[in-house]
Every structure is written in structure tokens, then in C-alpha cells.
Amino acid sequence: MKTKVKLSTALLSGVLIGTTILAGCGSNNATSVATVNQSSKGYKLNPQGNLSEFGNWPLPAQYQGNPYGSGGVGNPVWNDVFDGLFQLIRTDVTYNRIAQSVENNGNETIVHLRHDVKWNDGKPFTSKDVWAYYMMNNGAEAPHYLSRIETPDEYTVVFRWLDPAPFDDMRKVFLAEDKQDTIPYHYYKQWVDKAASILKSANPVPNPANRRAEPFGLLITKDIQKLLSDNWTDFTKHGPKYPLGAGAYVVSNLTATDLILKKNPYYYNAKKVHFKTIRLRSISDINQQFALLKAGGISLTNQTPPKDILESILAANKNLVHYQVLDTACVGFMFNLQHKPFDNVAFRKAIIYALDRNKIREVANFYGVNTDYALTGMPPNLLHQWVDPEVLAKMTEYPHDAKKAAELLQSIGWSKGADGIWHDKNGKRYQFAVASDSSWIFGVNAGEVVAEQLTGFGLPTKFQAVDPGLYWSTAQNGTGKYDMDFTWQDSSNGFSFPWNSERNLYWWKSSLSHMPINKQNQGVLVAKGYDGQEVDVEKLLSQLPLMKSAAEQKNAIDEIAYVSNQNPIGVDMFQNMQGAWMNTKDVSGLSWSSAFAKYNRNLPLAPASMVERITEQIEDFSGDQWLVDGTYYPS
Secondary structure (H helix, E strand, C coil): CEEECCCCCCCHHHHHHHHHHHHCCCCCCCCCCCEECCCCCCEECCCCCEEEEECECCCCCCCCCCCCCCCCCCECHHHHHCCCCEEEECCCEEEECCEEEEEEECCEEEEEECCCCECCCCCECCHHHHHHHHHHCCCCCHHHCEEEEEEEECCEEEEEECCCCCCHHHHHHHHHCCCCCCCCHHHHHHHHHHHHHHHHCCCECCCHHHHHHCHHHECCCHHHHHHHHHHHHHHHCCCCCCCCCCCCEEEEEECCCEEEEEECCCCCCHHHCCCCEEEEECCCCHHHHHHHHHCCCCCEECCCCCHHHHHHHHHHCCCEEEEEEEEEEEEEEEECCCCCCCCCHHHHHHHHHHCCHHHHHHHHCCCCECCCCCCCCCCHHHHHHHCCHHHHHHCCCCCCCHHHHHHHHHHCCCEECCCCCEECCCCCCCCEEEEEECCCHHHHHHHHHHHHHHHHHCCCEEEEEECHHHHHHHHHCCCCCCCEEEEEECCCCCCCCHHHHHHHHHHHCHHHHCCCECCCCCECCEEECCCCCEEEHHHHHHHHHHCCCHHHHHHHHHHHHHHHHHCCCEEEEEEEEEEEEEECCCCCCCCCHHHCCCCCCEECCCCHHHHHHHHCCCHHHHCCHHHHHCEECCC
């Protein structure tokens, strides 16, 4: 069973257009949540025994089965071994997995579990396991909106929300974010019971306005936090040899270069899981990955290389197909507001005008989507669907304009020397640093062009490709090492309701921008909105999931987008186009096969009828839903 997530009655069409507009057509769907039975029609995947894809995991000597232990259990192991109550697809479709059904009754959300779910060691999965997950992993998002979790019987879980409760579909989203089958109670009982006991000793937060700052509305003192942290740390040091989950696959064996996943014999949906074995291959060098893909050694992978490389791979292997799917995320960088002169908004705007983002996109991701806005809290396709046209008309656009960039610098006292180098009003010249994780091809390619363009404009800038083990700590710790930090931004991973990407920007990316933060480490921005009224971004973000009124939600989304663009803490280079490669020798019955010849197997954005299934081929967009339900729809 699958459902469309209805995040707001008035805004529903905005959510759904997020998928259908890609083909140039809109959607005028019903305002109630549609329930659709899983179709049994369509092409079946061709079971070849071995499906192969790229992956990464800790070395065998360090590998352990606790997904929260050091190094984790690897990717895409997480999606293939664990299931969760629901699986949220980035087209705003939610599939029931362990959950059989869900209903809302006032401040309660009642989830009825399937009766045929087992852990991969054969033990039954019950409501106690869901309770265990949230007792142990109480730092997840849902507990901050819950008062308690009840288990009236083995197959019923009652989530009681704090008052005011999130609106109905937001509740399901909060639960769909989690993998509730990662902490089996029968294995981790010792630590789960201890966590529950510690939480039980906490008093309620005295100020109702602050209840969501801590799990279950409890006052987590320093002493209680230490007890919880010590228990969690000890928990992460224990686990089975291989991950214990309730998903479609189990880890069978691994070496430094290969990890084998085998079909879980206890999986409730095993009849639809067509591939008996998945071979993951660990290859860090991107050129070696492309070579193996070209040689037919990989069944599927999700990446979009530069245009010339992509075309050469397709030309060399006639079995390969490349799908293009618009990502709800942008490639860009955050300004470091702790580094002068980046604390000056006029200077930041000058940087944006100085960049030719179209040329940057052509180098970094030829098939990406341009934008002339700075940073809005949502990717361009969602911006144009959710934000009122009158508000968009008031928002500044920042096309490449070297003259405008120069005027802005001059307005704050900067001037250009005879050698073409800019200096500030005190005569100081700067050497700026823009950096990216060296393993991220988009950031590396875009960062090099950014440095080249700014240097050519008269602002000397060097690009640094930093080892991924060092990049994030050096970019975030203290005042940060770099002036501009490349990252995914305006990113709406999981679901497209703009609150998701807006809070990602201010709550989770604030450490890259080094902007002012509050006690919850959330970015603080107070500025004039499009109507001239003061906008407190953090306050609106905290209230949005609780707003029942669609008009109120709409206004909050508009205000945050406006002030984010007018006071940019970063800039989007382009909206990412995600590629999905499939080898037709290994997988048959692919969607939109009638268009393979027409587009020489490099398929553009798909028609609306194909978007959902193609999206499900992308692991990060769907939790490998296509492997679980095993059904494709014919062209």
C-alpha cells in the first residue's frame, strides 16, 4: 500500500507538482490523502542471481553489526537490511513497510503493525521493538514532538503527540524518517531498559513553550544527559557480527573490496524480492568506477559524470541506460560569516553577481538546472511551485553581472588597483579560500571554476580539495578554516515540503556558515520580510509543523524564502540532476523503455506517468523501494 503525503490541503498541488512539472504538466489532485493498492501488473525484474553496485563499509577488522557503532554498517547496506515502519519516496509517496495501517485520532497516531514481520534471526518483530527504538534513539526528531509511546498489544503502537500536535501528514513524515528496525529489543534489552529508566526519572519541562527542545517534553538536565550519553556510548560498542534488521537482505560476507548481501529468508515480502544476491564493490576512485561501469561490471549506480564522459560510457556499452531525475537539492557553498569581509551582506551579494553560474553548471553538472536566486531555503523547482508569484517578484535575482558586483564593492568603500586587484577601504587585499570534500565530484569541479572566476574578477581565490576525513571538521570547528564551503544546500531530502529544506539550511547548515545560533544550535536570522514586517526565521521554522492553517503555512514559507534570498548566507550554483544508470543485461522491464532508442539511452526528464518509478530506482531517493516491491510498469 502507498499513500500520497498531503502536507497541506491548499498546498497539496504544490507538493505533487514537484514530480509532474518535470514533464511540463501540472497536477490538480484531490485534497484528501489517496490510498493506492500496489499494482501487480507490469514488468518483472529479471532475476540474474547477482546484482552488483558500488558501496562502502568499514574494513573487515572494524566491521560490526550495530548500525550506530563506529563506522556504521555501510551503504547501501542501511537501506537493504533495514525497513522501518514506512518508506518515504522523494515524490512524496509513502509506502507502508512494517506498518500495516495508520490512523490519527486527536493527538494520537495509531500504527498497526504487520503480523508477519521477523528479524533476520527469525524472532518476531513487535510493538516493543518500535518502543525500544525511540527509547534508545531518543535524539531522533519524532520524540521532540511526542509526549509518550504506548504499546497496548504486540502489533499496535500509539504515538501520543505533545499539544499542539503536528498536522496529520507531518506526523507520518516524522515517523517515515526513521528506521525503527535498527534496535531489536530482544538483542539490546539491557541498554533500552536503562535508557527508558533514565528518561522516566526526568521531570517535564516547566515552560510549555520549550517542551520540544528535549525528547518527550522532558527536562534533560546535565546529569540525565550524561547518563543517557554513557548508556548510548556503551550500546554502540555492542552488537552482532552482522546487522540485525527486518529488511529484504542480510549481510552474508565481506572483504575490504566486496560485501555480499543475500535475500532475507524471513522477509515478509520475499516473493517480490527477485534478486537473491547483491554484490557491493568498494572502489573510491571515480575514474575506476566509470571504467567498471563502462565494462559492464556494475548493474546499477546513481551518478552523473561530465557530459563527455557520460556519452563515452554509453557509446562503449550498448546495454547501459542513463535516466535523468531532478534532485531536490542544490550544489553550492556557504559563506563563512565569521571571516571578514563575508560578514558584510553587500560583499556577499557582490560575490554572487561576480559568478557566471551557467558556466559553473556546464562544467560540474551539465544537466543541472540554473537559478538566478541566491539561497532561498528550497531548490528552484519547489521555489516556483510554493512561493507566491507576488513574493517572487519582490525577490532579488542575481544573474552574472560584473558591473553590478563592482558597484556593490564600491558602495562599501572597496576599490580596484592598477593591477586589477580589489582592496577594501583600508587598502587591505585578501586571498580567499573556497573548499570542498575531495570525494565530491560536483563540489570539486564547481569549486575550481568558482576560484578561477573570482580571481579573474580581481578577488584572488584558491580552491582546496580537502580529504573527507578532515573537510567537515576543519570547515565547521571554531570559526572555520575556509571562506566558502561547498555542500549540498537548499536540500529537501526525503520529502519536498519546504519546511524540510528551510530547516536543513538554518538548523543543520548553520555550522558551515558560522551564523549566529541560539541555545539549540539553530541559525538565527531576523530581518524584514516581503511585506516590510520583521521576520524571525527560527521562530517560524519551529512553528511550521504545528500550523493547521494552510494560509499560515504558506505565509511562513514565503517569508523565509524572501529573507533568505535577500540576506544570503550562501549561494546555489545549480539544482542537481541525479543520474540513474541501469544495465539492461542484468535488469529487464525498465520504465520508459520505448524511449531508449529515441534518446540514445540518455533519457531526459521523464513524463509524469514515469517519474515515480524512475525515482524509485535511485537508492537515496527511495530506500531501494524498487528492490523490495520488484515491479516495474511498462512504457
